Amino acid sequence: MLRIKACGLSDVGLTRAHNEDYFEVDPRHQLFVVADGMGGHSHGEVAAQLAVEAIHDFIEKTDDRDTTWPAVTDSRLRRHSNLLKMAVRLAHDRVMGAIREDGALSGMGTTVVGLLLEGATAAVAHVGDSRAYRLRDSRLDQLTQDHTWVHEQVMAGFLSKEQARSHPLKNVVTRALGGESDVVVDVREVEVKPGDLYLLCSDGLTTMLSDADIRERLASGRTLNEICRTLVNDANARGGVDNVTVILLSIEGDLEQGETEKG
Numbered sequence: 001m002l003r004i005k006a007c008g009l010s011d012v013g014l015t016r017a018h019n020e021d022y023f024e025v026d027p028r029h030q031l032f033v034v035a036d037g038m039g040g041h042s043h044g045e046v047a048a049q050l051a052v053e054a055i056h057d058f059i060e061k062t063d064d065r066d067t068t069w070p071a072v073t074d075s076r077l078r079r080h081s082n083l084l085k086m087a088v089r090l091a092h093d094r095v096m097g098a099i100r101e102d103g104a105l106s107g108m109g110t111t112v113v114g115l116l117l118e119g120a121t122a123a124v125a126h127v128g129d130s131r132a133y134r135l136r137d138s139r140l141d142q143l144t145q146d147h148t149w150v151h152e153q154v155m156a157g158f159l160s161k162e163q164a165r166s167h168p169l170k171n172v173v174t175r176a177l178g179g180e181s182d183v184v185v186d187v188r189e190v191e192v193k194p195g196d197l198y199l200l201c202s203d204g205l206t207t208m209l210s211d212a213d214i215r216e217r218l219a220s221g222r223t224l225n226e227i228c229r230t231l232v233n234d235a236n237a238r239g240g241v242d243n244v245t246v247i248l249l250s251i252e253g254d255l256e257q258g259e260t261e262k263g
Helices: 044-061 079-101 149-155 161-166 211-218 224-237
Strands: 004-011 021-026 031-037 110-118 121-127 131-136 139-142 186-191 197-201 244-251
Touching (some): 031 197, 031 244, 044 110, 079 110, 139 211, 197 211, 211 224, 224 244
Antiparallel strands (some): 021 031, 031 110, 110 121, 121 186, 131 139
16 A cells, blocks of 8 residues: 655745745645746736646545546546546636636736546646656656747757757747647656655746756655755755745555645
């Protein structure tokens, strides 16, 4: 049997006037979400909060249902993966609905990454450049692929990963909640094992710290709270040019009796 510990922390950083990130740590429903309101757009913090609350509300309402409801499902995915995918799509609809109701919110949007556990399988869904990582046996794997212009250029062979990190268009996302009339949600399933450590984060972390930096912090053996604080502090020490939000999940024991450490 598996058990989970989790903690989350968000910080405004050193250059922004307010925090447009929003996150949810819900061990009862085994749901963990980070949203990053679109920098430079109006009311990004509104979009981020709307998205996270919409995802949480949907997962909470469908928690006791035997079948996925109310949309058509993907037969290649498990039930909870379909639920998370639908929850993110509904979050997009909620952000779009808020824009239609209040013209002052026009232009707002948010990225999102979420993880939903069921048994020994984690569903990971994302839109935009907020990321999910897994540390297993000292190896760090990125579980998401950024929906950004520079990542598309890297995949096409026009930019190296090193060039992408410093490119002036590195923050241009190609998908976001609220950005289009429809949204494509990427979902993958991963088997979880005792000893795994999962990280969800906004790009305020990954623009300041490299994957090698992140792996070093995750593998430090410190408590989850200490690692969360170290990641945020180190991002700020490198410049803190954006809000930074992190959630850590440690897979240890009985999943049904989850514990949470709040950062």
